[in-house]
Amino acid sequence: MSFANKVVIITGASSGIGAATAILFSQEGANVVLVGRNEIKLASVARKCENPLIIKADVTDMDDAKRMIAETIDTHGKIDVLVNNAGIVRYESILDENVLETFDALIDTNLRALFNITRLAVPYLIETKGNIVNISSIAGKIVPDSRLVAYGISKAGVDNFTKGLALELSKYGVRVNAISPGPVKTDILENAGDETPWECFTPAMPLGKVGEPDDIGHLVLFLASDKAGSITGVDYVCDNGVMLK
Ligand SMILES: NC(=O)c1ccc[n+]([C@@H]2O[C@H](COP(=O)([O-])OP(=O)(O)OC[C@H]3O[C@@H](n4cnc5c(N)ncnc54)[C@H](OP(=O)(O)O)[C@@H]3O)[C@@H](O)[C@H]2O)c1
Structure with a gap:
């Protein structure tokens, strides 16, 4: 799967799934644009990519969002693939005093920012x-933990957006797809203040393993490639079978 001369923006490229995806795209010849806030982590991913463009940006910030598109166009003159990956997990209960702040943070990062960056791209x-x-x-499809309802709402929004946008953009030949991972070993739980070791999920996984970032990265590359030229509006579950239970 060659992405030679293709320009690929990956949000949340400083860590986990986004980092793995960026490195895989780079290995296939793409000009990768790495978006994230953590400069140390961005630099570490950039060292594993060929000529990356690093854009330190907060996806929820309107000016940063405009700048990431403008810098990409200034540098490469085009955008071939947008990978909307940046996201956060936060736990909440409807009984929490600050549940609305948590809800807003999840919607802002996981859904509103994704919508805005897409609009600009x-x-x-x-x-x-x-x-x-x-x-x-x-x-976004099941409730794996009652404390993840707001997170799930943000991702259900992504699913619906994917389908609607796929339909709208089909007349331009632009495809839009989604991937829904199950548990994948990244920093996301730690970033949410959850110390649960990933191995705790293993017994619940029909295939007997927790996902790796590359599992999702390979699927991103397939969907972004010409081999997936007839696929649009689809949401690929990649969860080691956990939704079968
Ligand atoms: N890991 C899982 O089990 C799992 C399962 C299902 C879905 N997902 C989804 O997969 C995606 C990637 O998550 P991950 O597991 O790889 O988590 P991760 O290791 O915590 O990485 C999250 C990435 O998102 C970026 N990010 C978060 N907020 C941002 C903001 N405001 N502005 C810019 N970048 C921001 C982070 O960059 P900085 O910290 O540098 O800003 C980081 O690069 C998320 O959308 C997540 O919901 C993950």
Whole structure:
């Protein structure tokens, strides 16, 4: 799967799934644009990529969002693929005093920012007949933990957006797909203040293993490639079978 001369923006490229995806795209010849806030982690991923463009940006910040598209166009002149991956997990209960702040943070990062960045990138994706891959979650389809309801709402929004946008952009030849991972070993739980070791999920996984970031990265590359040229509006579950239970 060659992505030679393709320009690929990956949000949340400083860690986990986004980092793995960026490295895989780079190995296939893409010009990768790495978006994230943590400069040390971004630099570490950049060392594993060929000529990456690093953009330190907060996806929820309107000016940063405009700047990430503008810098990509200034540097490369086009956008072929947008991977909307940046996301956070926060736990909440409807009884928490600050539950609305948690809800807003999840919607802002996981859904509103994704919508806004997509809006800004679409005119360029129409020019290249490019495509979008949104990273959703199985939590948008089931309730794996009652404390993840707001997170699940944000990801259910991503699923619906994926379908609606796929339909709208089909007339321009722009494809839009989503991937819904199950548990994948990344920093996301630690970033949410959850110390649960990933291995705790293993007994619940029909295939007997927790996902690795590369599992999702390979699927992103497939969906973004010409091999997936007839696929749009689809949400691929990649969860080691956990939703079968
Ligand atoms: N790991 C799982 O089990 C799992 C399962 C289902 C879905 N997902 C989804 O997969 C995606 C990637 O998560 P991950 O597991 O790889 O988590 P991770 O290791 O915590 O990485 C999250 C990435 O998102 C970026 N990010 C978060 N908020 C941001 C903001 N405001 N501005 C810019 N970048 C931001 C982080 O960058 P900085 O910290 O540098 O800002 C980081 O690069 C998320 O959308 C998540 O919901 C993960």
